[in-house]
Amino acid sequence: MSKVIHEFNDIIRKLRKDLFGKGPERIHTVFTENMAISTLYGNLTPTEKFICQSPDGTEMVHMARTKMIQKVYSENLPEGLEEVVGAKLVHLFSDIKVKEDIAVSVFVFDKNISS
Template identity: 85%
Template sequence: MSKMVHEFNDIIRKLRKDLFGKGPERIHTVFVENMAISTLYGNLTPTEKFIASSPEGTDMVHVARTKMIQNLYSVKPPEGLEELVGAKLVHLFSDMKVEEDIAVSVFVFDKNIAVDRG
């Protein structure tokens, strides 16, 4: 894993830990052109798992998780994210499969970030 991917994942993990009280257990990120695509595993807190034990609860956790992340990023990207990749974040697309505790975030930047930075 490149240093940039590792640092990118650390920023995502810290933000989610601060926001939800638990960060993902594992993150896999790839850079493709002007996008960073991150798959996050093991996101849910014990309380969220309990709430998600019913269909209504699953919907509540899904909406809360996805909306909170999207709202947070729309106000201000996490500290150091844009500096790390050398581009401005223009969109974040995020979704979660609560039953499998997997989330995907697609970060779209204003220019190519998938360059070899050694």
């Protein structure tokens, strides 16, 4: 894994740990053109897993996770995110499959970030 991807993943992990109390257990990120595509495994806290025992709880955790991430990135970018890739973040698309505990985030930047 390149140093830049490793630093990028560390920023994502720290933000999610600070936000939710637990960061992902594993992150796989690829850079392609002007995008960073991150797959995050093992995201949910024990409390979220408990809440997900009902369909309503699963929907609540899904909405909270996706909306919270989008809000945080739109209001206050994680420190160093744009610096590590050398480009400005333009859009973030994020979703989580709660039952499988897998999340995907697609970061779209204003210029090519792949080397």
